[in-house]
Amino acid sequence: MAAVFEVLAEPNRRRILDLLRVAERPVGDLVAALGVSQPAVSKHLRVLREAGLVEVRTDAQRRLYRVRTEPLRAVDAWLEPYRELWSGRLDDLERHLGTMPDTEPDTGPRRPTEESSDER
Amino acid sequence: MAAVFEVLAEPNRRRILDLLRVAERPVGDLVAALGVSQPAVSKHLRVLREAGLVEVRTDAQRRLYRVRTEPLRAVDAWLEPYRELWSGRLDDLERHLGTMPDTEPDTGPRRPTEESSDER
DNA sequence: ACCGAGTATTCCCCTCTGGATATATACGCG
DNA sequence: CGCGTATATATCCAGAGGGGAATACTCGGT
Numbered sequence A, B: 001m002a003a004v005f006e007v008l009a010e011p012n013r014r015r016i017l018d019l020l021r022v023a024e025r026p027v028g029d030l031v032a033a034l035g036v037s038q039p040a041v042s043k044h045l046r047v048l049r050e051a052g053l054v055e056v057r058t059d060a061q062r063r064l065y066r067v068r069t070e071p072l073r074a075v076d077a078w079l080e081p082y083r084e085l086w087s088g089r090l091d092d093l094e095r096h097l098g099t100m101p102d103t104e105p106d107t108g109p110r111r112p113t114e115e116s117s118d119e120r
Numbered sequence C: 001a002c003c004g005a006g007t008a009t010t011c012c013c014c015t016c017t018g019g020a021t022a023t024a025t026a027c028g029c030g
Numbered sequence D: 001c002g003c004g005t006a007t008a009t010a011t012c013c014a015g016a017g018g019g020g021a022a023t024a025c026t027c028g029g030t
Helices: A004-006 A011-022 A027-034 A038-050 A070-086 A092-097 B002-008 B011-022 B028-035 B037-048 B070-086 B092-097
Strands: A054-059 A064-068 B055-057 B062-067
Touching: A004 A011, A004 A070, A004 B002, A004 B011, A011 A027, A011 A054, A011 A064, A011 B002, A011 B070, A027 A038, A038 B002, A064 A092, A070 B011, A070 B070, A092 B062, B002 B011, B002 B070, B011 B028, B011 B037, B011 B055, B011 B062, B028 B037, B037 B055, B037 B062
Parallel strands: none
Antiparallel strands: A054 A064, B055 B062
């Protein structure tokens, strides 16, 4: 899943996806649309393919690429709990209350009286 | 918006966000939870702060960080049209039909009868 | 005022990655 | 079967970015 975010971090790759989202396209189309060299586009497509974000279909010499949405569900899933934050179910005030010392949510291995020598 | 994706590409930064999503925390907590050096965490927090993904509250020497969800809406918005793809409204078959030559959706500057000399 | 806790900043190293150029490969056509 | 088209791969380069160590800054306590 981490891989998906790293792949999407690249602007040109997102542009490629945005183009392929409309319709499947050959590499040449993408090269013309992006304004970068053909090898660069091919390299991006390779990365996208290995991340499962696109798939290829061969048509003579041309390779027609299309989007695969499945990996994006992982992004959607990661986003989900944050959506709940801004959807009013849990606003800033409530989150602030959750951090009061009497409750002590404590996700990490944290003892309150010592520090900074266990992980060194 | 591109900045948000680049910031989220870093695994430790996503971990930080996941921790802060539960409750606001001081830097020391994050250092212990992540297992990287304190300067590294501070640097990530700086990046997150400049991207608007977290905000700080000073409490004596400690800095309490919390999540700001607003930039994540941009990610959510980018994801939106893709969600429609996998939500059945538009599946692979339909998208394939959208690429038939008679319709010619054509997002880029593309004439159907000539190629590969306009952008060279 | 000094000290220690907590955090930010600086500097350096090193890896990773995107881009371009050059080359290889696959395919259709005459 | 040689040629042009379409795409992939190889190689090199430069810049960006993450990590750590050392250091600076800030604040509260005594």
